[in-house]
Amino acid sequence: MQPGSLILSTMTRLLLPLQLLFSVFMLLRGHDLPGGGFIAGLVASAGFILYLFAFGVAATQALLRIDPREIAGAGLTLAVLSALPALLYGDPVFTAQWWHPSLPLIGEIKLSSPLLFDIGVYLTVIGSMLTIVISLAEAEE
Numbered sequence: 001m002q003p004g005s006l007i008l009s010t011m012t013r014l015l016l017p018l019q020l021l022f023s024v025f026m027l028l029r030g031h032d033l034p035g036g037g038f039i040a041g042l043v044a045s046a047g048f049i050l051y052l053f054a055f056g057v058a059a060t061q062a063l064l065r066i067d068p069r070e071i072a073g074a075g076l077t078l079a080v081l082s083a084l085p086a087l088l089y090g091d092p093v094f095t096a097q098w099w100h101p102s103l104p105l106i107g108e109i110k111l112s113s114p115l116l117f118d119i120g121v122y123l124t125v126i127g128s129m130l131t132i133v134i135s136l137a138e139a140e141e
Contacts, residue, residue: 008053008054009054009055012050012051012053012054012055015047015050016047016048016050016051019043019044019046019047019050020044020047022043023040023041023043023044023047023122024040025040026039026040026043027040027118027119027122028115030118036118036121037117037118037119037120037121037122037124037125038121038122038125040118040122040125041121041122041123041124041125041126041129042125042129044122044126045125045126045129045130045133048060048063048064048126048130049129049130049133051063052133052134052137057134057137057138057141060130060134061134064130068126068127068128068129068130068131068134069127069131070127071123071124071126071127071130072123072124072126072127072128072131073127074123074127075119075120075121075122075123075124075125075126075127076120076124077120078116078117078119078120078123079116079117079120079121079124080120081116081120082094082113082114082116082117082120083113083117085097085113086113094113094117095113096112096113096114097112097113098110098111098112098113099111099112
């Protein structure tokens with residue numbers, strides 16, 4: 001795959017961090033409003049795919065540093081493991097569990113098993129989409 005134009009490569013350097021930041025916003029927003037792990041994963045994947053169009057497969061793989069299949073596997077593992085805290089409390093599988101740890105400089109934060117599940121979905125979608133697109137781009141070369 002040939003790298004893209006000067007305009008595309010310049011804009012990609014600006015858009016990729018913004019897309020990743022927006023994807024994290026969508027991930028964290030998804031508990032109360034539209035959004036969540038799936039749509040956030042698609043937004044993040046789109047940023048990396050734009051980078052692939054601008055700079056090529058090798059540059060995208062160097063940027064990722066991790067094989068997308070490993071990202072998908074880690075996400076799937078995290079999503080499945082998010083079911084276990086409910087079992088530890090004697091509740092049915094995938095019953096939401098909430099924790100309120102206190103961090104030294106931040107204070108109290110809210111963590112939940114649905115958030116862990118959404119992060120797992122987020123990583124699975126990113127890994128799956130990038131595996132598909134990178135495989136297609138490599139086949140083209």
